[in-house]
Amino acid sequence: MLVMPRRRTSTMELLALEAARRGIMVQAAEEIGAARGPAYWYGGPTAGTRLARRLGFALLEPADDWLATLPEKFTGRKVRTATVADARAMERPTFVKPPRDKSFPADIYADGSRLPTDLDPATPVLLSEVVTFATEYRLFLLDGRIAAGSRYAVFGRLDPHPLDKHEPIAAEIAEFIDHLIAETGPALPSAVVVDIGQLLDPHRPGHR
DSSP, X not given: OEEEOSSOOHHHHHHHHHHHHTTOOEEEGGGOOSXXXXXXXXXXXXXXXXXHXXXXXXXOOOOTTHHHHSOHHHHSSOEEEEEHHHHHTOOSOEEEEOXXXXXXXXXXESSGGXXXXXXXXXXXXXXXXXXXXXXXEEEEEETTEEEXXXXXXXXXXXXXXXXXXXXXXXHHHHHHHXXXXXXXXXGSOSEXXXXXXXXXXXXXXXXX
16 A cells, blocks of 8 residues: 555656556555555655554654764765754854754755744754755665666756766766765665755765
């Protein structure tokens, strides 16, 4: 059974059609009762956590501090873990994002006073130096290998394009992922989505 929110994106609709084609039941999270067999969740981590015990699945997620523990040769900039209370003390532009959910918009905040006012001070966040990504790619990894991927943004604007394995950039991405997995792979789940980006400075590739 594939479980999704009732309100679906275009991507969810495509997945639902493919699941149905393969004989997998597709059901809205708001309508399910007890689990009736293996269940898979496609949606946000907050709702997924609520459903996990009832449906008998576990969310595969890296640790909240995984990005901050990577060597700078992979990130291309300084990244650290903190709390909302720490972020409110910022006095210069910083990229701030929740480590796993979307409890507030991931964005560049001019200073700590620009953060949403209703956040719990203890909420964990990731703080990063401000950089410019020329292109960004979303990669689906299975057992440390790229199972699928595509470009999804150019200079911050949505611009999806298939990742052709014959393009030179595909080889560069595969090499980057091989090095990343060789050094940090044990800290990742067996199935995980990794976003990487090519910084405006071509000598500083960075993982998001």
